[in-house]
Amino acid sequence: MDDKRVVIKTQGLTKKYKDLIAVNNLDLEIYEGEIFGLLGPNGAGKTTTILMLLGLTEPTGGFAQINGLDTIKETIRVKETVGYLPDHVGFYDDMTGRENLRFIGRLNGLEKNIEDRIDNLLERVKLTNVGDKKVGTYSRGMKQRLGIADTLMKDPKVIILDEPTLGLDPEGINDMLGLIVELARKDKRTVLISSHLLHQVQKICDRVGIFVGGELLAIGPIDTLGEKVFKDHDLTLELSVSPVDDKLISLIRSINDDVKIRTDESKIFVDSKEDIRKELTKVLCDNDYKLLFLKQSGRDLDDIYSQYFCAKEGVKK
Amino acid sequence: MKSKCLWVLYKKEMADHLKSRRFFIILMLVVITGFSAIYAAAYGISSAVEQENNSFVFLRLFTTSGSSIPSFVAFISFLGPLVGLSLGFDSINGEVNRGSLSRLLAQPIPRDTVINGKFLAGVSVITLMMLSMGLAIGGLGIIMIGIPPTSDEILRILAFLIFSIFYISLWLAISQLFSLLLRQTATSALACIAVWLFLSVFIGLLSGVIADVLYPADKVETVEAILRNSKTELMINRISPSTVYNEAVITMLNPGVRTLGFITQDQLVGAIPGTLPFFQSLLLTWPHLVSLIAATMICFAVSYVYFMKQEVRM
Numbered sequence: 001m002d003d004k005r006v007v008i009k010t011q012g013l014t015k016k017y018k019d020l021i022a023v024n025n026l027d028l029e030i031y032e033g034e035i036f037g038l039l040g041p042n043g044a045g046k047t048t049t050i051l052m053l054l055g056l057t058e059p060t061g062g063f064a065q066i067n068g069l070d071t072i073k074e075t076i077r078v079k080e081t082v083g084y085l086p087d088h089v090g091f092y093d094d095m096t097g098r099e100n101l102r103f104i105g106r107l108n109g110l111e112k113n114i115e116d117r118i119d120n121l122l123e124r125v126k127l128t129n130v131g132d133k134k135v136g137t138y139s140r141g142m143k144q145r146l147g148i149a150d151t152l153m154k155d156p157k158v159i160i161l162d163e164p165t166l167g168l169d170p171e172g173i174n175d176m177l178g179l180i181v182e183l184a185r186k187d188k189r190t191v192l193i194s195s196h197l198l199h200q201v202q203k204i205c206d207r208v209g210i211f212v213g214g215e216l217l218a219i220g221p222i223d224t225l226g227e228k229v230f231k232d233h234d235l236t237l238e239l240s241v242s243p244v245d246d247k248l249i250s251l252i253r254s255i256n257d258d259v260k261i262r263t264d265e266s267k268i269f270v271d272s273k274e275d276i277r278k279e280l281t282k283v284l285c286d287n288d289y290k291l292l293f294l295k296q297s298g299r300d301l302d303d304i305y306s307q308y309f310c311a312k313e314g315v316k317k
Numbered sequence: 318m319k320s321k322c323l324w325v326l327y328k329k330e331m332a333d334h335l336k337s338r339r340f341f342i343i344l345m346l347v348v349i350t351g352f353s354a355i356y357a358a359a360y361g362i363s364s365a366v367e368q369e370n371n372s373f374v375f376l377r378l379f380t381t382s383g384s385s386i387p388s389f390v391a392f393i394s395f396l397g398p399l400v401g402l403s404l405g406f407d408s409i410n411g412e413v414n415r416g417s418l419s420r421l422l423a424q425p426i427p428r429d430t431v432i433n434g435k436f437l438a439g440v441s442v443i444t445l446m447m448l449s450m451g452l453a454i455g456g457l458g459i460i461m462i463g464i465p466p467t468s469d470e471i472l473r474i475l476a477f478l479i480f481s482i483f484y485i486s487l488w489l490a491i492s493q494l495f496s497l498l499l500r501q502t503a504t505s506a507l508a509c510i511a512v513w514l515f516l517s518v519f520i521g522l523l524s525g526v527i528a529d530v531l532y533p534a535d536k537v538e539t540v541e542a543i544l545r546n547s548k549t550e551l552m553i554n555r556i557s558p559s560t561v562y563n564e565a566v567i568t569m570l571n572p573g574v575r576t577l578g579f580i581t582q583d584q585l586v587g588a589i590p591g592t593l594p595f596f597q598s599l600l601l602t603w604p605h606l607v608s609l610i611a612a613t614m615i616c617f618a619v620s621y622v623y624f625m626k627q628e629v630r631m
Contacts (some may be wrong), residue, residue, distance in 0.1 A: 076425045080425040084420075103325070107320075107424045
């Protein structure tokens with residue numbers, strides 16, 4: 001990763017409001033051509049971070065750069081290369097999709113080939129047949145796709161999408177995620193997605209950052225993330241073995257003295273500090289036990305989800 | 318680049334205004350009432366012209382009230398604000414509610430072009446409306462009373478139109494300010510109407526009461542007490558742009574007006590009744606023009622600064 005060029009960079013980025021810290025001392029580096037997911041529950045400060053990246057809000061401390069340009073001091077040059085799709089994107093309802101795109105294109109100084117580009121983009125987001133209808137008649141999914149076309153009008157190097165899948169049906173979500181992947185892989189653009197829908201977005205992200213309460217808890221490829229977040233938590237090994245007897249328990253203890261063992265009717269739960277799967281299976285095998293089921297939990301994505309996302313949502317409700 | 322962005326935004330805003338039903342309805346209201354006022358005035362004048370040889374007949378078209386219909390000037394002073402308010406009350410918060418403002422501000426344009434474009438487009442629509450109404454009335458007037466306006470009259474009518482444009486622009490600036498300060502378009506519309514009603518109707522009722530409390534003139538009827546009472550009342554009334562506008566356009570359209578405010582009998586001694594030349598009338602109303610422009614500027618400047626500092630959420 002180190003040899004890749006850094007496109008988005010923040011250092012000590014902080015935003016304080018009167019009584020709360022929305023973003024606290026955020027250090028972030030996003031590399032060229034990757035899809036980065038900024039994931040966190042509602043109210044974690046994701047949108048605030050994005051607004052600071054676009055220079056729409058001034059940070060209280062630290063700075064943010066895109067392509068080496070300071071987002072506050074050179075905000076116009078930054079916006080020339082950054083496409084932004086806000087959550088709940090709004091268009092002028094009494095203008096057609098085509099007119100909306102043309103308006104944005106003109107604001108970006110496009111004159112020549114503007115119609116060609118509009119045609120291409122409408123085709124790409126599968127809106128060609130409704131391009132001349134008023135946006136007021138569009139469905140949520142169509143508006144969202146028009147939003148993607150809208151951000152692409154200026155042919156940006158960096159695309160920032162705020163909750164792009166919110167309020168879409170499963171088909172719409174797949175269309176949207178497919179489009180986003182295409183933007184990064186085919187067009188080689190850098191994409192930053194913010195979302196609280198961890199499960200929807202994680203599968204297309206190269207790297208994610210878990211953002212909770214204004215702080216970045218962990219950052220990295222999705223599969224190593226659980227380890228990083230929960231490195232101090234116990235692992236829980238869920239296994240079912242036949243037969244279950246006292247010897248089995250002492251065998252497990254013989255691997256590691258530090259474990260806590262609970263049993264219920266069919267399963268045994270082993271809490272340990274380290275991963276003991278390798279030793280365990282060997283011991284079971286050597287002593288003629290039949291292993292029926294084995295699952296380790298406590299440090300994967302589901303745990304991140306239940307710990308941070310569900311809990312927060314629950315508190316709010 | 319900057320001026321080009323402004324031009325793109327300006328064109329869009331103009332198209333929005335001219336195509337909107339809201340503007341059409343308000344325009345119809347003003348046009349119908351305005352023309353009925355002119356018609357009634359012309360009807361009264363044409364019979365009067367035959368009897369006496371009167372100068373500045375053409376101007377009287379604007380200031381004369383017919384049998385039951387107020388004068389054109391009175392209509393503009395009352396309904397003009399409505400035009401300005403309807404053009405601006407949802408200019409910013411409407412965009413915020415639709416979610417299009419954050420999309421707009423993510424484009425490489427200086428932030429102020431948005432608010433500048435909106436204000437300029439509003440002023441242009443107002444200018445267009447006043448100038449075309451002025452021309453239409455001019456044509457109608459020539460047909461109905463059969464006397465073409467003199468050059469002095471044309472100058473005065475132009476001055477009247479310019480005053481009207483600034484007056485309505487002030488209301489546009491007020492409504493734009495409300496559209497920034499208040500999140501809901503309905504709230505800002507109501508706030509605009511409240512301010513409008515207060516400044517055009519209620520302040521006239523209040524000013525007398527306040528003046529009587531401050532300088533009671535009913536018991537001690539000295540000249541000084543009465544003068545002070547009336548002056549206070551006038552100054553309170555002048556808080557309202559409607560009063561300022563009325564004073565100014567009456568002076569411009571009626572060359573016989575030589576002073577504004579109160580004069581005592583002995584100040585009048587030796588004065589010869591006559592009319593003022595155009596530039597003297599203009600001189601008399603110069604403070605009014607300046608204060609209208611200044612008030613517009615202040616409203617716009619406050620919204621400008623607020624808009625530049627506002628955080629764009631949604």
